[in-house]
Amino acid sequence: xxxxxxxxxxxxxxxxxxxxxxxxxxxxxxxxxxxxxxxxxxxxxxxxxxxxxxxxxxxxxxxxxxxxxxxxxxxxxxxxxxxxxxxxxxxxxxxxxxxxxxxxxxxxxxxxxxxxxxxxxxxxxxxxxxxxxxxxxxxxxxxxxxxxxxxxxxxxxxxxxxxxxxxxxxxxxxxxxxxxxxxxxxxxxxxxxxxxxxxxxxxxxxxxxxxxxxxxxxxxxxxxxxxxxxxxxxxxxxxxxxxxxxxxxxxxxxxxxxxxxxxxxxxxxxxxxxxxxxxxxxxxxxxxxxxxxxxxxxxxxxxxxxxxxxxxxxxxxxxxxxxxxxxxxxxxxxxxxxxxxxxxxxxxx
Amino acid sequence: xxxxxxxxxxxxxxxxxxxxxxxxxxxxxxxxxxxxxxxxxxxxxxxxxxxxxxxxxxxxxxxxxxxxxxxxxxxxxxxxxxxxxxxxxxxxxxxxxxxxxxxxxxxxxxxxxxxxxxxxxxxxxxxxxxxxxxxxxxxxxxxxxxxxxxxxxxxxxxxxxxxxxxxxxxxxxxxxxxxxxxxxxxxxxxxxxxxxxxxxxxxxxxxxxxxxxxxxxxxxxxxxxxxxxxxxxxxxxxxxxxxxxxxxxxxxxxxxxxxxxxxxxxxxxxxxxxxxxx
Numbered sequence: 001x002x003x004x005x006x007x008x009x010x011x012x013x014x015x016x017x018x019x020x021x022x023x024x025x026x027x028x029x030x031x032x033x034x035x036x037x038x039x040x041x042x043x044x045x046x047x048x049x050x051x052x053x054x055x056x057x058x059x060x061x062x063x064x065x066x067x068x069x070x071x072x073x074x075x076x077x078x079x080x081x082x083x084x085x086x087x088x089x090x091x092x093x094x095x096x097x098x099x100x101x102x103x104x105x106x107x108x109x110x111x112x113x114x115x116x117x118x119x120x121x122x123x124x125x126x127x128x129x130x131x132x133x134x135x136x137x138x139x140x141x142x143x144x145x146x147x148x149x150x151x152x153x154x155x156x157x158x159x160x161x162x163x164x165x166x167x168x169x170x171x172x173x174x175x176x177x178x179x180x181x182x183x184x185x186x187x188x189x190x191x192x193x194x195x196x197x198x199x200x201x202x203x204x205x206x207x208x209x210x211x212x213x214x215x216x217x218x219x220x221x222x223x224x225x226x227x228x229x230x231x232x233x234x235x236x237x238x239x240x241x242x243x244x245x246x247x248x249x250x251x252x253x254x255x256x257x258x259x260x261x262x263x264x265x266x267x268x269x270x271x272x273x274x275x276x277x278x279x280x281x282x283x284x285x286x287x288x289x290x291x292x293x294x295x296x297x298x299x300x301x302x303x304x305x306x307x308x309x310x311x312x313x314x315x316x317x318x319x320x321x322x323x324x325x326x327x328x329x330x331x332x333x334x335x336x337x338x339x340x341x342x343x344x345x346x347x348x349x
Numbered sequence: 350x351x352x353x354x355x356x357x358x359x360x361x362x363x364x365x366x367x368x369x370x371x372x373x374x375x376x377x378x379x380x381x382x383x384x385x386x387x388x389x390x391x392x393x394x395x396x397x398x399x400x401x402x403x404x405x406x407x408x409x410x411x412x413x414x415x416x417x418x419x420x421x422x423x424x425x426x427x428x429x430x431x432x433x434x435x436x437x438x439x440x441x442x443x444x445x446x447x448x449x450x451x452x453x454x455x456x457x458x459x460x461x462x463x464x465x466x467x468x469x470x471x472x473x474x475x476x477x478x479x480x481x482x483x484x485x486x487x488x489x490x491x492x493x494x495x496x497x498x499x500x501x502x503x504x505x506x507x508x509x510x511x512x513x514x515x516x517x518x519x520x521x522x523x524x525x526x527x528x529x530x531x532x533x534x535x536x537x538x539x540x541x542x543x544x545x546x547x548x549x550x551x552x553x554x555x556x557x558x559x560x561x562x563x564x565x566x567x568x569x570x571x572x573x574x575x576x577x578x579x580x581x582x583x584x585x586x587x588x589x590x591x592x593x594x595x596x597x598x599x600x601x602x603x604x605x606x607x608x609x610x611x612x613x614x615x616x617x618x619x620x621x622x623x624x625x626x627x
Contacts, residue, residue: 072354073355073356075441080437080439081358081439082358082396082439082441086355112594115592115594116593119353120352120353255594256596256597257589257595257596258589258595261399263399269399271354271401276589276595278596278599283597284586284597286424286585287403287425287426287427287428290560292623305602306599309602310601314602
């Protein structure tokens with residue numbers, strides 16, 4: 001009896017395996033589009049689409065679980081009767097080529113959307129999903145997942161975790177669906193030998209040594225528990241925040257949303273949930289115009305404190321996964337790494 | 350599957366015109382088999398066709414169920430649309446959400462309510478609840494005093510309610526910022542009324558109104574010797590979900606919709622709150 005928790009998949013067998021998986025579920029993987037952007041996309045024809053495992057997907061998995069816009073309910077007003085209909089059901093989906101940071105973010109979203117009761121549409125999608133991750137042997141330019149404890153390899157949370165050993169993948173199975181899948185398609189795999197184990201460990205150590213950015217995340221989290229942030233830091237950051245919301249939209253753990261009605265006729269419409277950003281000026285403004293947040297000074301305070309102070313206090317770890325996407329997107333240069341640098345290099349008075 | 354965001358239809362049975370800006374909408378759930386209960390201080394997410402949702406405090410007492418009152422001031426798109434509704438029309442509600450006032454702590458206490466404008470709505474639920482239990486040995490408050498400020502005599506809401514309370518033994522003191530020619534009562538801010546009242550070890554204060562009013566009243570109460578644990582307020586924040594996930598009411602690590610909206614002063618002092626800002 002072979003151990004089904006860790007197996008080796010020859011790279012020649014990858015496409016045949018994915019072809020099998022695609023028969024039972026929707027398959028999503030990073031695909032480079034005609035504009036050169038690598039994005040998670042649904043694979044229609046596995047032979048025609050080239051899966052891109054060399055570049056970081058520009059968007060995280062977030063849109064597949066908390067879509068940029070989704071219908072929470074339909075509504076009608078008929079002869080004075082106001083009624084609501086539930087949203088569409090999710091379909092079985094397998095995600096392939098997911099990076100460690102993005103799965104860590106999904107595990108965080110699981111937590112957020114589980115209280116006080118499970119968010120219906122989020123958990124419907126989550127329960128119909130299987131995540132196959134790919135450990136990072138080479139961090140991308142802005143990555144700092146080692147500092148946030150969310151990579152480059154993962155210990156848990158995945159359905160399957162792939163590690164690229166050159167001509168083959170070292171595959172680890174999580175509990176449940178991942179292990180079932182290995183059992184079902186066992187004939188694509190072979191057993192792990194000592195050389196595979198050694199190579200995996202060696203690559204892991206090398207990957208950890210290749211981070212170019214040294215972001216003091218743990219130090220920042222600790223410091224925020226103990227002392228207030230100097231006012232001048234908030235003001236410096238706010239001056240360079242242009243209210244675009246880009247950081248929140250690309251962030252795999254930014255889950256703030258808005259709910260609005262979209263009329264589709266005089267008698268019916270849909271209730272839509274869409275992404276929102278706490279950095280935007282209208283986020284806290286109440287009907288009548290009163291706003292408890294002074295954006296000119298504190299535009300980024302809520303976002304950074306939530307991720308590094310409050311979530312650290314509540315969950316024991318920050319809700320930044322070190323994916324570095326906000327570094328790329330922020331044209332004011334006031335992403336979370338700027339804040340951490342300002343905070344941790346500032347002298348304690 | 351639990352459809353967290355699907356509201357239950359409710360019928361507007363009656364509309365009580367409080368003043369030019371505020372009306373009380375008396376609702377009843379269409380499907381009476383849906384179990385529904387709440388405690389004073391909790392709120393609902395109210396749906397008005399094509400307008401989305403807004404968080405609204407329940408202004409009636411749970412003892413008045415199945416009737417649910419929402420007292421609403423015209424402030425934005427949804428509330429203005431609500432004011433266009435007629436008796437017999439339907440709205441949607443989901444909830445109740447948030448922490449209520451700790452009603453059990455109010456037994457045998459001297460309750461001092463301080464309200465400004467529409468801020469009386471959530472406190473009205475508490476007062477009605479206390480009056481319902483006023484003859485009960487185990488549940489009654491010792492005394493009830495209300496200090497209620499409005500901009501002008503025509504802005505006073507809940508007129509018939511306050512005179513009814515007065516008849517039931519509530520010490521109601523009304524004041525207006527600006528009088529008109531007919532006004533016989535007190536003129537000035539509600540903060541001017543407070544020093545005329547005794548605050549003792551047995552006083553519990555419940556405060557709701559504009560942030561600036563909350564700030565000054567709380568400071569006054571503290572100066573008069575009221576304990577932090579005996580001062581309560583309920584905060585108003587922009588809210589979209591009511592269940593702690595949309596992020597809009599996030600307040601220094603807490604969610605107003607889940608951890609509030611009712612807070613004691615001792616809780617507020619641990620947070621970075623506009624209502625306490627200097």
